[in-house]
Amino acid sequence: MRSGKHGWGGATLRLWAIAVAGLALLPANAARAGGLLLYEVGTADVGLASAGYSARAQDASTVLTNPAGMTRLPGTQILLGAQALYGDYGFSRGAGTDPLLGGNHGGNPIGWFPGGGFFLTHRLSPEVALGLAVTGNFGLAVKYDADWVGRYYGQQGTLLGLSLLPSVAWKVNDKLSLGASLNAMYGGFKQKVAINNVGFGRPDGQLEMDDRTWGFGVNLGLLYEIDPATRLGLTWNSQVNLDFSAQPSFSGVSPGLALLLAARGLDRANIDVGIKVPQGVLASVFHQVDERWAVLGSIGWQQWSKFGDLELGISDNRNPGSLTANLDFKDTWHVAVGGQYRVSQPWLLNFGVAYDSAFQDNPIASPLLPANSAWRFGVGFQNEVDRSFSWGAAAEYVYGGTIDLARQARIPLALGGRGNLDGSYDNAGIFFLSANFNWKF
16 A cells, blocks of 8 residues: 555554554553543543643544544554552441451552554545544552452452544534544453351452453534634533343352252343443543643543443342442542643643542442542643654642441341441542653554
């Protein structure tokens, strides 16, 4: 194939293939704040704490943040983002925890996770642009010590969403651009929870579920340039349904409980776990104050009240019923402000702060979701090496404060219940470190 300003050169295709193959091996990030959707996928938005998310449109990551922004990018552009996060979410047992549950606090359930994204745009004509993104910005992953005090509510939980986003944008006129993406999301779900085998000295059993599925949605974007220095971005991301269903795997359960599970058909029936990745609306602004300064802002809403089932477990092993529980969530609000400062021609400084409202009541109901409202603080830089290549790095801290956890068991632990669980995650936080690399052809 021919390479050039508007061509798809062989080097471009090879880089695309390598990036997609590499990202397929990455686990999704342990998402926190504003529900389970991340703004951090290894791009410059990490340093801005998401300020101006749908209006910035300065690189190929606009395929994800606002597909309409692709009309601002000439030629063919590729962005490869990589990041690592470290979550500090140690649990402290409270006085209300059942003494028979022991003294193991669970360790740090998050720790280190990699992440990132691949983004490509191509200007097909002065009015039309095409794009593709491969990234994972939805999910959670927690893993506690197997014998921790909350083991009957969850030992391990993984919920991943990897999105493939083919996109198109149309420049209606000099001010207005419209864009759309198909969100083909490949989801993975896995949970492990201990089962209380009644009897002195009897070891716990375990319930495990594992499934994969596809879900589909659309992302729509609008970009309006009031003047050369000011633009507004508006995006709507539709709901994506991930309908997980798998037969539960039981191990080490007592003979009596095994008979009860068989009598109710729970040992061989599929469990449906319906996860709804929520719809959301985000409005952003970008304004170039002068040749050095720019200000950015965002405000958004996400419909977490329709999230769905998540937690597995048996609340009473004398009379086991439903193995799933719906955790009532609330819709969330997001606000962010930030700025850019041109230190010199090749160097651009980014910084920002953001707040996401709580998506569940405090104290929270499940140790599989140790998150709620949070503040984001980001800083980063971009360096334009030449007209064809630039790179950048960023750091962000997400502060969740103290998150209380409380569960009251309906059945006493000694009679086959889960036991009362009480405690807190003190000064919970996540650190992000990211780097991005940009090529223009």
